[in-house]
Amino acid sequence: MSRHLRRHLELERLSGVDFLPLSKAALRKAPAPRPPAAPAIRTGPVAPVDPCFAGYPPEFLEFRKPVLECTRCGLSSTRTQVVFGVGPLGAPLMFVGEAPGGDEDLLGEPFVGRAGQLLTKTLKKIGVERGRVYIANILKCRPPGNRTPQPDEMAACMPWLLKQIQFVKPKILCGLGNIAVQTLLSSKTGITKLRGKYAEAHGVRFLPTFHPAYILRNMGELPLFEADLGTACRDAGLI
Numbered sequence: 743m744s745r746h747l748r749r750h751l752e753l754e755r756l757s758g759v760d761f762l763p764l765s766k767a768a769l770r771k772a773p774a775p776r777p778p779a780a781p782a783i784r785t786g787p788v789a790p791v792d793p794c795f796a797g798y799p800p801e802f803l804e805f806r807k808p809v810l811e812c813t814r815c816g817l818s819s820t821r822t823q824v825v826f827g828v829g830p831l832g833a834p835l836m837f838v839g840e841a842p843g844g845d846e847d848l849l850g851e852p853f854v855g856r857a858g859q860l861l862t863k864t865l866k867k868i869g870v871e872r873g874r875v876y877i878a879n880i881l882k883c884r885p886p887g888n889r890t891p892q893p894d895e896m897a898a899c900m901p902w903l904l905k906q907i908q909f910v911k912p913k914i915l916c917g918l919g920n921i922a923v924q925t926l927l928s929s930k931t932g933i934t935k936l937r938g939k940y941a942e943a944h945g946v947r948f949l950p951t952f953h954p955a956y957i958l959r960n961m962g963e964l965p966l967f968e969a970d971l972g973t974a975c976r977d978a979g980l981i
């Protein structure tokens with residue numbers, strides 16, 4: 743814009759002119775008003791998709807819906823939310839812990855508290871980002887005060903986990919701690935005896951190891967925990 747024109751416009755503005763008419767040529771070029779958008783075709787109520795789960799196949803999202811509303815046991819009345827599980831379908835390695843704790847109950851994701859951070863850190867040390875594995879628990883709801891899961895709660899929740907394993911199709915399942923290992927193996931043998939030795943659980947190669955919360959209380963066992971996770975990651979083809 744030339745200096746003269748700018749000055750002229752400034753004088754116009756100072757004398758109270760706050761618009762300028764468009765030339766006829768400009769009016770001819772102005773875009774036609776847009777037609778109103780066609781109404782969207784709805785075939786039924788549309789459930790909002792959690793952005794974290796966008797990209798998962800519809801069959802999996804359908805499976806997930808009733809799990810999030812589950813009332814199969816008494817924990818549904820004390821939980822903040824269902825902690826469904828996290829990770830990609832097709833992850834070659836799937837971890838199964840015991841049950842959500844307080845942090846998991848609040849955040850809706852398994853293994854995000856202190857024990858979970860140790861799991862994440864150990865995986866990272868081995869060279870595996872947490873997002874490459876699937877993580878779930880025997881129970882999807884927190885037992886009040888983090889008490890031990892009751893047999894009826896585990897029996898009610900196991901079908902969800904078994905279906906989830908079918909969707910993930912991991913090459914290796916890794917059980918974390920006594921509860922997960924004994925439940926998945928239907929065994930009463932203790933974790934100290936079972937850890938580090940492959941077994942089979944529900945048709946999947948299964949490696950038992952310690953629970954990371956146990957490692958936090960017994961740091962002397964950390965090298966064994968790291969070795970087990972290394973074995974699982976290697977055999978799953980992650981490293």
Ligand code: URA
Binds near residue numbers: 855879
């Ligand atoms: N302990 C578990 O067994 N699972 C969690 O998700 C957190 C702590």
